Amino acid sequence: MIVTVTVNPSLDRTIVLGGPLQPGAVQAAASTREDAGGKGINVARVLDAAGADALAVLPLAADDPFAVVLRAGAVPACTVPVDGHCRANVTITDPAGVTTKLNLPGATPTVDELAGLEEAVVAAAEGARWVVLAGSLPPGVPDDFYAHVIDAVRTRWGAAAPRMAVDASGPALAAVVEHAHPDLIKPNDDELAELTGQVLDGDLTEAAARIGRALVPNKVASALVTLGGRGAVLVTADGAYAAVPPPTRVRSTVGAGDSSLAGFLLAESRGADPAACLVSAIRHGAAAASLPGTMAPRPGDLPTADIPVAHL
Template identity: 50%
Template sequence: MTLLPLCRIGAYDVHHPHVARNQAAKHSESGPVILTVTPNPSLDRTVELPAPLEAGRVQRAVSAVQHPGGKGINVSMGVHAAGQSSLAIFPAPDGDPLLTALEAAGLPVAPVPAASAVRTNTALVDPSGVTTKVNEPGPDFGPQDLAALTALVVKHSGRASWLVLAGSLPPGAPADTYPRIIRAVRAALGDAAPRIALDTSDEPLRAALDPGRAAEELPDLIKPNGEELALLAGVPSDGVEDAPPAAAELAADLVRRGIPEVLATLGGNGALLVTGHGAIHAVHAPVTVRSTVGAGDSSLAGYLLASLEGASPEARLRRAVAYGSAAASLPGTTIPSPGDVAEHAVMTHELTTRPVAPAPADRHA
């Protein structure tokens, strides 16, 4: 592997392609930074099939592509492609193929030293866009790994506008890893802490939003899909994404529990934004779906980009849906750039939910 220039910030090396060491300060002072944390990153391999997947049969692929992956990394890639500043934090050993791929893409990264290679996730996509995912568990993650990750996040959070905590947790990581990181960042930075977005699933999501969770451990924004909304509400997931008004009520319940903003993606039915001030639904004109892998991450990237501009809630949601739809129309885990995005193709309207009181503060003001 050819080593690229490093920007050294604090005790860790920040891989920052095409930037000399003496430019590190410029990167840190160049404006709002979206900092992403991916505890369980991956290389994402997408295989396109000529027909629907048949279990137990040999099927020949039409194509196969591989991209850097992991939810937080995908968000950073989207932000970077839009010309905004982002730094991706994740565990990876020196020389890992993921680092090579991200360096080639020009994305600034701050890897936490790790002993084992990054996992590979495989997505099998049929001609109709139906996707079957096979995700490896990832390397073991012990207490020392969590301590190193948390320390690095705290170190870089002081210059961030948003901190994004995203993805599954590796084996061995405690289910409350994300609340621990949130608490550490806010304890260290106080009012200077960035806004915090959370996008995870299953037990880490349940643990992060446990009803007994202290306010200082809750994120400012979550980005569930329909299945995850149902998980948090304890209801069947069937039909949630097909019924935006019902999904909005589930999201409003989360706002009542202390989450200021819920950006809920609903697959082909667009997305919802629910805050203490109301609920908005947005849907994109139909697109030809090539791969849904990374579409939700792209939606979050679009939302955060609009947030950096001080956009209204409706405009933030419009950008999110435009980015998610653009990602779904691209192969593999291809992250859209602004030229791929068609905000004019997004339609929005308000939904009625039971009142949320008191309304959590809107930190976009």
């Protein structure tokens, strides 16, 4: 079982244009779609599509229209009652794959609602292999919320506690790294630079590996750094690995990082070594980028070309 946690879910509306976005102009859309989004939900959707046992934990009001879209997507979910409704995100993509996103902040949960969400995560973590804390925090939620959840899970389950993965940014990621020693973080290059205050200059792959080594294993057990079209770098206590995706026709980059994380977790849960886990991450990220909106790649969508792995 892999449990994902989405504190700030979103109704993702994707608008596909027939040509480049023209700010200030009126344009007709070629197509549109709606998906139940949020990083943890995206990860759970990919895992479920691959036949893995996954559960998405999220806050959800009984009268929230988001529930209809969530059910339509058949995402295995555990919902925690709240009063506020999920936010909406708008993504605009053009035929060249250029993506523009408008993300709303989300409703502010109460102290009791946050406590209920934490309790639900702790309960769902029983017997799980991984718990994935993913995405932004809504307004009013303390920056160290993820760190508190990790502590609560480990305190409750002790030696049987699942591994903890975090895909966040800014103060939320910084608090986790400083106080919670997660088993895995998944920043992109910009998030890694913000976290460490270091510039990823020169060769991006080498820089990501160098900065990752400053975090692993003292602050985090491992780091999967996604680099967009340049692939990803995995840093563990035993070494650093890098790989690049095969040629991909990009349709939407939304959710590609989430799919990369799901691909890594799928392989790791099946006993793969670090290099194979990285290849799985690359394949899933590339597949997601080739699909419209935040569609979850299925096994048949994965590129089959060979993906060499360099041991840095």
